[in-house]
Amino acid sequence: KNEVEQSPQNLTAQEGEFITINCSYSVGISALHWLQQHPGGGIVSLFMLSSGKKKHGRLIATINIQEKHSSLHITASHPRDSAVYICAVPMYSGGGADGLTFGKGTHLIIQP
Amino acid sequence: GAGVSQTPSNKVTEKGKYVELRCDPISGHTALYWYRQSLGQGPEFLIYFQGTGAADDSGLPNDRFFAVRPEGSVSTLKIQRTERGDSAVYLCASSAYRSAGGADTQYFGPGTRLTVL
Numbered sequence: 001k002n003e004v005e006q007s008p009q010n011l012t013a014q015e016g017e018f019i020t021i022n023c024s025y026s027v028g029i030s031a032l033h034w035l036q037q038h039p040g041g042g043i044v045s046l047f048m049l050s051s052g053k054k055k056h057g058r059l060i061a062t063i064n065i066q067e068k069h070s071s072l073h074i075t076a077s078h079p080r081d082s083a084v085y086i087c088a089v090p091m092y093s094g095g096g097a098d099g100l101t102f103g104k105g106t107h108l109i110i111q112p
Numbered sequence: 113g114a115g116v117s118q119t120p121s122n123k124v125t126e127k128g129k130y131v132e133l134r135c136d137p138i139s140g141h142t143a144l145y146w147y148r149q150s151l152g153q154g155p156e157f158l159i160y161f162q163g164t165g166a167a168d169d170s171g172l173p174n175d176r177f178f179a180v181r182p183e184g185s186v187s188t189l190k191i192q193r194t195e196r197g198d199s200a201v202y203l204c205a206s207s208a209y210r211s212a213g214g215a216d217t218q219y220f221g222p223g224t225r226l227t228v229l
Contacts, residue, residue: 004154033217033218035220041222042203042220042221042222042223043155043203043205043220044220045217045218045219045220048216048217086154086155088154088155091157091168097143097160097162097167097207097216098160098168099145099147099157099158099159099160099168099171100145100147100155100157100218101157102147102154102155102156103154104153104154105153105154
């Protein structure tokens with residue numbers, strides 16, 4: 001069964017800074033998910049990636065399958081980026097439609 | 113189209129009572145998931161349906177928890193003899209089915225906040 005470690009747990013930065021959140025997992029996967037959760041809000045899927053890199057606006061996600069590691073980057077951070085960012089992977093090796101195992105999340109605060 | 117919806121949004125009950133939580137997935141999504149999120153923690157898997165059948169119920173904490181999806185669409189999570197430790201946000205997600213080994217994006221509902229007094 002997969003286990004997920006995410007870091008940092010909390011991150012406070014100034015507006016405009018480049019942000020990096022890291023995620024490591026223990027078992028080979030078909031795809032990794034990055035999710036965003038605003039306080040009191042629902043969970044939104046940001047990325048699902050199985051190799052290389054994906055970019056959406058100021059958000060970039062990378063994954064290294066061999067090292068079982070992924071990073072989420074935010075360029076030119078803005079206060080509206082303040083949220084909890086969660087990494088999630090399938091519970092079982094090679095599991096595609098399986099349920100997800102989640103990291104504990106990174107609580108990001110961007111100060112103006 | 114409409115996203116995943118969950119009702120009620122909030123449920124307060126007394127210890128020992130029975131509760132039902134409902135999830136309406138995105139139309140056409142055959143996979144449906146229930147997760148539970150405690151304060152300050154990431155979500156934890158409870159159960160996964162593929163169509164009408166529970167493909168994996170290994171996350172249900174004990175036999176007080178049960179979920180059904182009789183027609184392969186709406187699902188109900190049922191909790192008997194609720195305990196204070198059951199208090200959490202219960203999240204539902206759905207995704208389109210792909211062939212074995214293929215992953216797809218999971219779309220999450222807003223959750224039901226359950227409080228057991």
